[in-house]
Amino acid sequence: MRDILIIARKEMKSYLNSVSTYIVFVVFLLISGWFFSSLMFKAGKAELRQLFSILHVAFIFFVPALTMGMIAREKASKTIELLSTLPIRLKAIVWGKWLAAVGLLFTILLFTLVHLLTVMVFGQNLDYGALLCGYLGLLIAGAAYSAIGVFASTLQENQILAFIIAFVISFFFFVLQYIIVLIPSALSGFFQFLSFDFHLQNFLRGVIDTRDLIYFGTLIVGFLLLAEFILKLHNRRQER
């Protein structure tokens, strides 16, 4: 646990020292802000659902961009050799990187509170419980996207390729809700269950369902185990 925090802290620090992080942050806020304000002022809607679905769309670009370098960069600069010969478990490396990504996500979600303020000013009958719940849901979904991103980052030395892989996997989970009509009805229940949106909706309604938590939890653990497995391929003899 302590090792996870050491890695996470180092990762956060180097991200906050890097210009590209701020570029990604600004782009994220600009895009989500633009969509949000055009929806709200042009369409005259001040709904949380809109805000959350915009943020959700932005996540599938933003999270892969944030996580693409996490391990790919270590591979490119060969520091992975140093890291994997230090007395630290590969599990701690992977989870530490993931935790840093979640930390950054949390930070950026704090910035989106501006939108929230707007909704609070113009909207009516706001359900603050659902609001909090919705944010929690977004953070959890973001954590799952982060796990996908960290996994994709272990596959590649090239950050751009890592981004594309993470984006494709994330997009799969995201797009399921829209293609559900094309899927034979016998399978549609299963695919609906796989869709991120299906589980997020519950959070947005203010419901924290254990099934949703288990769903996202399984995805996170699954992808991080895969990431650990990929790192372990270097030396399968050692139980690091």
Place this chain on the structure above:
Amino acid sequence: MIEVSHLTKQFDTITAVDDIAFSIREGEIVGFLGPNGAGKTTTLRMLAGYLQPSAGSVRILGTDIDQDPIGIAGKIGYLPEQSPLYDDMTVYDYLKFIAEIRHLDAQTFRSRLEYVIDRCSLREVIGQTAGTLSKGYRQRTGLAQAILHDPRVLILDEPTSGLDPNQIMDIRQLVRELGKTKTVLLSSHILQEVQAVCDRIIIINKGRIIADAPKDELGRHLSRETILSVELEAAQPDFEEWLFLHPEASITNRTGGGERWKLEFRYPSDSDLQRDLSQYVASRRWLILGMYKQQHSLEEIFRLLTREQVPAQPEPPIQSAVSPQENEQG
């Protein structure tokens, strides 16, 4: 201390390390010598636990490294090839990060930091980000990382690569000093380097160990043959007669033309032919412009060392050879 047996590493069709075995006692400084691509880095990576051996085992401090990789990693210091650093981190942050992973407490870190900064001369760059460091400083930061936790075993992959002569002297001095209390295994492709630092030299070529001997013994072995380069001013130097009188000597290289020639003589070191040769040249009224004994190049050493095992190796053809060639074996 370090025991390696039947260690093999195959990459697809290439055998990078081919069934090597050696053991290193506590307090020894051992040099791992070989040309690029000999399998040095691959071997060290397997020792450090980064690469998985295709076969064989490694025991460090009495434990199989696969039994307790984390525990072993805590007791060794490893400097990978080309000293990987985080380019966006300062030297201080980097060392602090390593200390945290190695679970050094604040007090130990302070005193060890002071020590490594001092020994690796990092004081001026301690606040600089690694991306802005020169190659020499990068290398020394990597070395500082490897010795930060005062490990019992040090594995250094080309510790002096990219350093200038003064820095090389400093690092050699440091390694010798560390070797008083620690077991050190370092790799190099420079013979003089391992001769200067190590007690024992393991020579590896094409994934196989071709020599493993104390430094002095190897030195004796290598000095059995003298290579003498002679620069001549002569119309058509012809050593047939001289070579007939000295069958133990041979000409292994002959370049030049017109009035200027450069010849390379080889003979066993116990027969001192230098004087004799210059008398012969004088008697023929040629002029010696230069005469010097040559250092054995790494390739020479391999040739010398492998000669006993592979005797029937023909000499490479000599350009514009006039004189009859003696076989090397004589």
